[in-house]
Amino acid sequence: MIWGVMRYEWKLQLRSLVFWLGLILVGMMFYSEIYAEVADRVNMAQLMADGTDPRYDQVQMPPSMVAELEQLAESGISPASHAAKVADRMQIVFVWVALFAAGFLLDRDRLARGREVLLSRPVSPWAYLGGKYLGAVVPLLIASLVMAVAGYLISWALNSGLGLPSDLMPYLKAWAVLLVPTILYTTAFVLTLALLLGRGAAVVPIHLVYMLFGGVAPFGGNGFRLDLTTFIVRADGRGDTIWTTDWAIVLANRGLYLGLTVLLLALAALVYDWRLRREVGA
C-alpha cells in the first residue's frame, strides 16, 4: 500500500503549480548568482593571464585571490569546489521547497474535502503517512539531482571556454552527501511539525525562525563551520573542499540527520495515529 500511496502523492506533487513555480524561481535565482560569480572569476583569470587589463593589478589583490585566479587560468574551475558550492546553495533552496511540499501534505486531504472518504477505508496510518512522505520527497530528490547536473553543465560550459575538461562525479557526490540527507531530514521535520501543530501554514514562521537561527547557522557559531548541530553542511566553495579535509565530520553530520529523519518519521506516525483517534472521539 505504501508504494501505491507514494505513486499518487508523487503525481499530486508534480501537478502542483506551487511546487514547480517555487522550484523554478528559486532555482533560477541561485543558478544565475552562481553562474555570474564563477563566470566573473573566469573572466578575471583570463584577463590576468593575458596581462591586458590594468584593472586586475595583482599588486592590489589579496594573495589568496591572486592564487585562486592563477589556478583558474591554469586549470579552470575546480569541479569539487564548484560542486560543493552548488550543493551548498541548493540545500537552502530545497529546505524551502520542502517546507511547502511537506507542510501541506495533510492539509491537501482536508482542502480536497476527501478526509472522511480516506478515513473510512482500512488504511494503516503508518503506511499512509509513509507513502505521503515518500511521495513528497522523491520529486524533490529528482529535482535536486537535475539541478546538481545543471551545476555540472555550468562548470563544463565555463571550462570549455578555457579549453579545459570538467567532471560530473563531484556533482553527484555532493548531491548524495549534502543534498539527499538535507532533503530527507527537512521533509520529515516539516511533516512532523505540521502534524504537531495541526496546520501546514503554522509551520512556515517556525521553520523560518529555525532556518535563520538553528538550521543554517549554529547558535552563536559560524555558519560556514561543519558542526554536528547544523543540518545544512555549508561549504566555502574554495579549493579546500570538505571532501578532502573534513570527510569524517561530514559523514558523522549526515548520519546524525539521517538518524533524526527516522526518529521524526516515527514520531510523525505516532502523532498522526493519535490525531485520528482524537478526531474519531470528538
Place this chain on the structure above:
Amino acid sequence: MIHIEHLSKTYRGGVRALNDINLTIPLGLYGLLGPNGAGKTSLMRILATLLEPTGGQVTVFGHDAAREPGAIRRLLGYLPQEFGAYPTLTVTEYLDYMAILSGVADRYQRVNEVLELVRLTDKRHARTRALSGGMRRRLGLAQALLADPRLLIVDEPTAGLDPEERVNLRNLLADLALERVVLLSTHIVEDVAQVAPSLAVLRRGELLYAGPVSDLIRRAEGQVWSALVDDATAAALRSRHALVGAVRTAEGQQVRVVAPEPPVPGAAPVTPTLEDGYVALMGGERS
C-alpha cells in the same frame, strides 16, 4: 445486518446529537429521514467508524464498532455528504488511488466496473475538478463501491442532481441493495418513498419511528386533506397546520394539509403519501 443498542453521542461542549437510539437495520435499502440537526450524519459517522459514540453499542455484521473498526471498514463503502476528490487527478486515477487504499486486488477491472455502474466511463480521463456537481456525486458513489462493500452508507446522494440523474441513482441504489445493506440518508422524502421498504426517522437526536414505509404512511390515514381556499384562508392554514402543498389556480389555492380534523369546512380526505406520514409524525411541524 446492523444492530444499534442504546446509542448516544454527546459532542465536546455538551451538544447531544443522539440519545438512546435502538435500531436494527436489515439487508436491503434502508432510509434515514430527519430534518437538519436530527443526528443523521452523526449516526452514519458512527456506523462508518469515523466517530466514537458516548454510550451504547453498534454491531455491523457481527463486528463491534468500538473494538473492531478495521473489520468494519473492510466491509464498508461510504459516501459522505461533503465529498471531494483531489482536483488534479483524473477520474480513473482518483478511483485507482482509492482502490489502493481499500486493498482492492484487481484494481483495473474494478475501476472499470464501477465507472460503468455510475455511468462515468466517458469521463474516465477527465480531471475531477472538471466534473459537474452531479458527476461528482456519482464519482463519490463509485469510490464507495470499489471494495464491493456489504454495507453501503450514502449521505444525501441525490443532492445537486437533476431529476433524471436522481431517478437513475435511486434505481442503482435499489439494485445494489439486493445483496447488501444500503443506508440512505436524505432529507428528500421522495427518494426514500421510491426505493426503501423500511426507514427510520430521527429528530433532535431521538428516534421517532423505525419500521416499514407503508406503516408510516398508514399513520397519516385520515389526517390528510385537500381543499380549495382563498389566499387569506391559505395563510391562516399555513400558520396553524402543516401545509404540504399549495397550487394556485384561477379559483384560489388548492391546498394539501396534514391535520387531525378537517382544517376547513368541505375539505376532502385524500390518500396519504410518505411525505404526509413524515409530516404527521413530526407533529405538524411545517415541511
